[in-house]
Amino acid sequence: QVQLQESGPGLVKPSQTLSLTCSVSGGSISSGSYYWSWIRQPAGKGLEWIGRIYTSGSTNYNPSLKSRITISADTSKNQFSLKLSSVTAADTAVYYCARASGVAFDFWGQGTLVTVSS
């Protein structure tokens, strides 16, 4: 059973960079045909797809955030990461990492709340 776990600071100051890591167990991020994604959810609101990294290392980003996002992978640690620069209060949300098999998200992390505030 694949398990994902997000980690990172829960509080980030405005204009700084949000950095989160997703640790994967029960499967390798460098094998199979999977997309490893980041999704966020502001409190009381819906889900927003941020971007993804494929097993091969190729990436796709949401155009609404593209200029500020970097998603990367560390296969030696079986982790993938999100960096979101120049954050504002609008970036406050629960951030989820998830695996897409085919393209439906079949496994999700528990989510981590990131608050942007000075």
Added chain:
Amino acid sequence: EIVLTQSPDFQSVTPKEKVTITCRASQSIGSSLHWYQQKPDQSPKLLIKFASQSFSGVPSRFSGSGSGTDFTLTINSLEAEDAATYYCHQSSSLPQTFGQGTKVEIK
């Protein structure tokens, strides 16, 4: 960007009743439509993939149908544990998008 519009936004239902949630896409997405259940303070869980394929371990009372632009999630004989918000999600084109959610409350 493909917009997904769910209806209704909220539904209050008695146990054993049938629930129908619809998701309409702003353009044709074939069968690249998936459904998730999210309970409070939990991450979403995949229920249905590719419009009608049940995900492993999902109770048989959950079913999906549709193609193109119109899709339906049906919960037959609602149980108390089904109280949640349900989201549709399209993977036909980037950026992937989600519907706004439908909250199902148990009366």
